[in-house]
Amino acid sequence: MNSENKVLLQVINLKKYFPVSRGLFTNRQTRYVKAVDDVSFEVFDGETLGLVGETGCGKTTVARTILQLYRPTSGNIIFDGIDLTSLAENELRKIRRRMQMIFQDPYASLNPRMTVGNIISAPLDVHTDLGGKEKQDKVQDLLRLVGLNPDFVNRYPHEFSGGQRQRIGIARALALNPDLVICDEPISSLDVSIQAQVVNLLEELQDRLGLTYIFVAHDLSMVRHISDRMVVMYLGKVMELAARNEIYLRPRHPYTRALMSAVPIPNPRKARDRQRILLKGDIPSPLNPPNGCNFNTRCPMAQAICFNTDPEYREIEPRHYVACHFA
Amino acid sequence: MKPLMEIKNLTTRFYTQDGVVNAVNGISYTLDPGEILGVVGESGCGKSVHALSIMRLIQIPPGEIPAGEVFFGGRDLLKLSEREMRMVRGHEIAMVFQDPMSSLNPVYTVGFQISEALMLHKKMNRSQAKVRAIELLNLVGIPEATKRFDNYPHQFSGGMRQRAMIAMALSCEPKLLIADEPTTALDVTIQAQIINLVIRLQEELGMSVMWITHDLGIVAEMVHRINVMYAGFIIERGFVDDIYNHTLHPYTMGLLGSLPSIDEAPGTKLISIPGLPPDLIALPEGCPFFARCTYRVEQCRQERPQLENAQEAGHTVACWRWREIQGLGVA
Numbered sequence: 272m273n274s275e276n277k278v279l280l281q282v283i284n285l286k287k288y289f290p291v292s293r294g295l296f297t298n299r300q301t302r303y304v305k306a307v308d309d310v311s312f313e314v315f316d317g318e319t320l321g322l323v324g325e326t327g328c329g330k331t332t333v334a335r336t337i338l339q340l341y342r343p344t345s346g347n348i349i350f351d352g353i354d355l356t357s358l359a360e361n362e363l364r365k366i367r368r369r370m371q372m373i374f375q376d377p378y379a380s381l382n383p384r385m386t387v388g389n390i391i392s393a394p395l396d397v398h399t400d401l402g403g404k405e406k407q408d409k410v411q412d413l414l415r416l417v418g419l420n421p422d423f424v425n426r427y428p429h430e431f432s433g434g435q436r437q438r439i440g441i442a443r444a445l446a447l448n449p450d451l452v453i454c455d456e457p458i459s460s461l462d463v464s465i466q467a468q469v470v471n472l473l474e475e476l477q478d479r480l481g482l483t484y485i486f487v488a489h490d491l492s493m494v495r496h497i498s499d500r501m502v503v504m505y506l507g508k509v510m511e512l513a514a515r516n517e518i519y520l521r522p523r524h525p526y527t528r529a530l531m532s533a534v535p536i537p538n539p540r541k542a543r544d545r546q547r548i549l550l551k552g553d554i555p556s557p558l559n560p561p562n563g564c565n566f567n568t569r570c571p572m573a574q575a576i577c578f579n580t581d582p583e584y585r586e587i588e589p590r591h592y593v594a595c596h597f598a
Numbered sequence: 599m600k601p602l603m604e605i606k607n608l609t610t611r612f613y614t615q616d617g618v619v620n621a622v623n624g625i626s627y628t629l630d631p632g633e634i635l636g637v638v639g640e641s642g643c644g645k646s647v648h649a650l651s652i653m654r655l656i657q658i659p660p661g662e663i664p665a666g667e668v669f670f671g672g673r674d675l676l677k678l679s680e681r682e683m684r685m686v687r688g689h690e691i692a693m694v695f696q697d698p699m700s701s702l703n704p705v706y707t708v709g710f711q712i713s714e715a716l717m718l719h720k721k722m723n724r725s726q727a728k729v730r731a732i733e734l735l736n737l738v739g740i741p742e743a744t745k746r747f748d749n750y751p752h753q754f755s756g757g758m759r760q761r762a763m764i765a766m767a768l769s770c771e772p773k774l775l776i777a778d779e780p781t782t783a784l785d786v787t788i789q790a791q792i793i794n795l796v797i798r799l800q801e802e803l804g805m806s807v808m809w810i811t812h813d814l815g816i817v818a819e820m821v822h823r824i825n826v827m828y829a830g831f832i833i834e835r836g837f838v839d840d841i842y843n844h845t846l847h848p849y850t851m852g853l854l855g856s857l858p859s860i861d862e863a864p865g866t867k868l869i870s871i872p873g874l875p876p877d878l879i880a881l882p883e884g885c886p887f888f889a890r891c892t893y894r895v896e897q898c899r900q901e902r903p904q905l906e907n908a909q910e911a912g913h914t915v916a917c918w919r920w921r922e923i924q925g926l927g928v929a
Binding site for chain 1: 785786843854856868
């Protein structure tokens, strides 16, 4: 990826609040879970942007809001110059063929009563007039593309292993030649040796088809491997955004530092030498985030200002963004 | 040093509609007092089933342990009556499971569930048990332990539940703690907390720990020795530095190659192992890794390799060709 690449997707001040109804019989909606709270970033054409963070940080909500599966509370999502938040459903449908998603659970995301051929051709039925032989050929091409035998079209999902099912999910996502593919933890339910197969496949397809990926995950070592740049989220906010080596070698936010130091290193000598930053306590509930900086309850360097003032999300070096008073 | 536990030829099978599943196929090893052993392998490699067999928690039928011995404290656990075994479980050997939510009973307070083991095994009364349970909650790093004693599991976060499970497991000062993927369901920063906790407790209490995981990254920094399992066999075993730095079995090489390394150059390809593990109902006659191995020869198809000693002390490998292929890495 080079820096002159054009911007494919812009997320601007995105907020997504989910109302929480209180009481069993009343439906007063007094409180909100601020799942995504003022998030901005951009995705360049042809890059892989890693979106990482722990449970409840809002990474999946960001992914779904980009596809408008959730309508945002406020903010804009500009995809190739078009503001998706202002589009009506029927206009969205035309754009959605350019944005596809690969899901986490390859068992739940394939309909067990549909054949592989029908699963993969479903997007073709919705968005194109391909039929008969043409459609069949396209499905077989897709199966070949993801490394499956094209004769599998008449089989059902239960006949496949987890890694193979994930390949079927990838074939479905690629059926319409999308520009942007959002991968929502695509490998976290797979075994280690199968994870590597799927990651290699995703990288190969990116090279061949010029895809842009948003790769959502909590497994940091795999995200580091696949990403060009990374967004680190915590409790609905972006803590840090930078090129992957910047994030790994020179993390500026104390949360990023702790997160990176928690990544297991598959090498006993290096693992023993490494200084681990252990965070105290748990992630606060997104229903009741702390005042000031979201991270102040666990931050080893928190000062008085962190409990009063929300740090500004700012560019501290070219293309390196941090939200911390002390970065 | 006399081993704490010695396992000989442990075999576990399950009878299912589709046939006999050979989950554990004659594994033998010893575990020293104070040792942290990592048991590593992918789904279906028998790592959890072997631990459940040691604890005699396999349901029979459909399960069966047709052969093997598990010597622990001078007796064979597999020959004990169910009544005697109950005094071993939780007391001498304790186990922590993967999912802390489904291992805690939602209708009892966390404090009561910890006290229960103390009252049963240590013959404490309720108030003694409560004092000890609060001590244990403190030990595993739960803040405001006195207040938390009366909480129900749903009031705890995932990491705290796993801490409570560890407190419960440690309540009777077991000689062996079996941890079956205890951090898989947790976030990385919480996982780091739990790993640190277990290392600290092991040092303080001097027990042995068996840490079962699929993640070779986690065990690198905490264990002394590693058993690598595949299709119900131990295919390589040794001290942690030997396993990582002088890897001998092609499967272990593949597993390590599948993990991105911390200082890899951009654009590096991961080494993936082609194919899938064998069907445990129809195990191949020869080496179980035959179908996926880059170094296979005809002998591997016909004869099953047994664990044999490599150069380093305590390093064993089950591969016909380990001498020729060492240092080659996965092609």
